[in-house]
Amino acid sequence: MALQSSGAIALSQIAAEFxxxxxxxxxxxxxxxxxxxxxxxxxxTSGTIDFADFYGAVKxxxxxxxxxxxxxxxxxxxxxxxxxxxxxxxxxxxxxxxGATSTNNSALTVPSGMVGTLTIQNAGTISGAGGAGAPANxxxxxxxxxxxxxxxxxxxxxxxxxxxxxxxxxxRGSNGSNGxxxxxxxxxxxxxxxGTGGAGxxxxxxNQSQSNGSGGSSGSAPSCTYPNGGGLxxxxxxxxxxxxxxxxxxxxRSGGGSGGNGGTYGNAGANAGTNGGSAGKYIKxxxxxxxxxxxxxxxxxGAP
Numbered sequence: 584m585a586l587q588s589s590g591a592i593a594l595s596q597i598a599a600e601f602x603x604x605x606x607x608x609x610x611x612x613x614x615x616x617x618x619x620x621x622x623x624x625x626x627x628t629s630g631t632i633d634f635a636d637f638y639g640a641v642k643x644x645x646x647x648x649x650x651x652x653x654x655x656x657x658x659x660x661x662x663x664x665x666x667x668x669x670x671x672x673x674x675x676x677x678x679x680x681x682g683a684t685s686t687n688n689s690a691l692t693v694p695s696g697m698v699g700t701l702t703i704q705n706a707g708t709i710s711g712a713g714g715a716g717a718p719a720n721x722x723x724x725x726x727x728x729x730x731x732x733x734x735x736x737x738x739x740x741x742x743x744x745x746x747x748x749x750x751x752x753x754x755r756g757s758n759g760s761n762g763x764x765x766x767x768x769x770x771x772x773x774x775x776x777x778g779t780g781g782a783g784x785x786x787x788x789x790n791q792s793q794s795n796g797s798g799g800s801s802g803s804a805p806s807c808t809y810p811n812g813g814g815l816x817x818x819x820x821x822x823x824x825x826x827x828x829x830x831x832x833x834x835x836r837s838g839g840g841s842g843g844n845g846g847t848y849g850n851a852g853a854n855a856g857t858n859g860g861s862a863g864k865y866i867k868x869x870x871x872x873x874x875x876x877x878x879x880x881x882x883x884x885g886a887p
Contacts, residue, residue, distance in 0.1 A: 584669075586639060591634075592634045601620075620672070647676065648673070653682050654692075666697070675706060676707055677707055682788075683712040686727070690710055690711055690712075691731045693738055700737040701735075703738065705744045709865075711729050711748045712788040723755075724754045724845070726862075728863045730864070733872055734872060735869075743880045745882075746865040746880070751863075752785055754783050754856060754859045755856050756840035756841045757855065762835050763835065764828065767824055770807055770825070772807055774834075774835070778837065781841045784845035786852055796841050803836075805832065843859045849884035864884045866886055
């Protein structure tokens with residue numbers, strides 16, 4: 584609980600807020616000296632120190648992520664302090680990666696309902712999930728997911744590491760066109776069917792590598808049949824007889840196209856026969872929410 588903003592402040596009150604060892608002295612309570620946290624900017628770091636410097640001072644709640652993890656929720660990390668009007672500090676250490684295991688959630692989420700302020704100091708890596716490539720039987724590539732979602736005001740992000748949205752999945756390849764069909768002198772000339780388009784590649788994301796789209800299948804050969812069902816097959820006499828089919832016998836008997844490549848972190852999947860998925864954002868905010876970002880690291884993907 585913050586100290587009062589006016590009147591006399593006792594040393595015992597400062598000790599109750601920030602801790603320390605008895606007998607207490609003001610020289611224990613320099614800012615950033617181990618007891619008084621950095622949010623109390625009126626408290627000096629050295630030199631002359633006075634009781635009045637502690638008006639409104641409050642101990643900041645610190646949570647540190649020091650090992651790799653997934654799908655982290657800030658409300659869970661801070662518990663009851665999430666809805667308490669005190670400053671909160673979340674530190675992600677260098678070398679630590681926080682990732683999302685699916686496109687249904689972000690790697691790190693600040694939900695709505697937070698009270699007070701939160702500073703996120705990221706020296707590690709926050710990675711969104713990659714989108715799935717479109718399957719060969721149809722559909723668009725999946726969208727990459729957001730790395731950091733912020734649903735409450737009062738959040739400041741200081742990034743010296745990497746925050747990266749997942750790459751989008753590639754679109755599926757186009758189907759090949761069918762050959763032209765017709766009847767010549769009572770013989771059925773059946774154009775071959777086009778090949779099926781290949782699947783799109785996956786977008787890059789946490790524990791998911793970027794992959795390229797696969798090739799399409801070959802188109803089938805044309806065939807000739809008598810009215811009574813007897814087969815001539817293709818080639819030779821069949822091709823000669825059916826060569827007068829409008830549009831060209833065998834024309835358009837193409838294979839399916841290759842699927843689009845998946846996107847790397849922060850990039851959309853490539854379009855092919857269908858659309859590639861969009862890139863995940865490095866940070867996304869809820870409607871009406873703003874966030875302050877100070878960046879000297881790497882931000883990959885879109886922003887709010």
